[in-house]
Amino acid sequence: MPRIPKFTPGPSRLSRILQNLTRGHKPVIAQMKSLKLTLAARNDHWGARHFVAEELPRIRYANPEAGIEINKVPKSPQDNWKPELVVEMRTSVPSRSDHNSIHIIPLGITGDGKKHTFNLENKHSTSIFTELMDTLGGTPWSRWKQQRTTEGLPLVEPPVPVPAKFDIKVEALGGQVNKVPEIVAKLKARAKKEKKETKEKKDTTNYDDMFFRSDKPKTGAAAVLP
Numbered sequence: 001m002p003r004i005p006k007f008t009p010g011p012s013r014l015s016r017i018l019q020n021l022t023r024g025h026k027p028v029i030a031q032m033k034s035l036k037l038t039l040a041a042r043n044d045h046w047g048a049r050h051f052v053a054e055e056l057p058r059i060r061y062a063n064p065e066a067g068i069e070i071n072k073v074p075k076s077p078q079d080n081w082k083p084e085l086v087v088e089m090r091t092s093v094p095s096r097s098d099h100n101s102i103h104i105i106p107l108g109i110t111g112d113g114k115k116h117t118f119n120l121e122n123k124h125s126t127s128i129f130t131e132l133m134d135t136l137g138g139t140p141w142s143r144w145k146q147q148r149t150t151e152g153l154p155l156v157e158p159p160v161p162v163p164a165k166f167d168i169k170v171e172a173l174g175g176q177v178n179k180v181p182e183i184v185a186k187l188k189a190r191a192k193k194e195k196k197e198t199k200e201k202k203d204t205t206n207y208d209d210m211f212f213r214s215d216k217p218k219t220g221a222a223a224v225l226p
Helices: 013-022 047-052 056-062 125-136 138-151 170-203 207-213
Strands: 033-038 067-071 082-090 113-121
Touching: 013 056, 013 082, 013 170, 033 047, 047 056, 047 125, 056 067, 082 125, 125 138
Parallel strands: 033 067
Antiparallel strands: 033 082, 082 113
């Protein structure tokens, strides 16, 4: 029987999305009660817009208890208000008992109930993320920062390239950032279903019919012989 070529599938949609959500340092801010970001609806505040698309989804993924709100406000060329990020802290840290609990409470930060305001004007998305973690990331972020600096590596890893067309686009997660855990769960279920269907299809493939069927076109000497 002829050798069947081995097919090596590329990265799945799920793996790419999870790779984006879990890349680099896990941005856990367990004492964060809420995060509110205000920016122009269009044609301005580009750093904040990239932050919403590239960094905010993984902040949401790492902090499922926190409330996250994005306000996109119409802005005319005459308006000169600045994009702003406001983080409100809890007065106490919620407890969790999952397998990542060792990373839930960053050392060096306490839940004091205060609000921290960040001016995002003319700042790149990675600069916004770094300033946020410098202020609220605690000891785990300080250790990550020291390690990356020692190794000469960037503090914030770039997003993983994704195909232009997804049923659920990573680029659009900023607009539905509070649905990130739900979206990931749906993608996991879909990937499991597709894997099962692929296995069932493979199990029912008749390779004898594929290579020895009577309607297969003849080539070489067989094509000219009676």
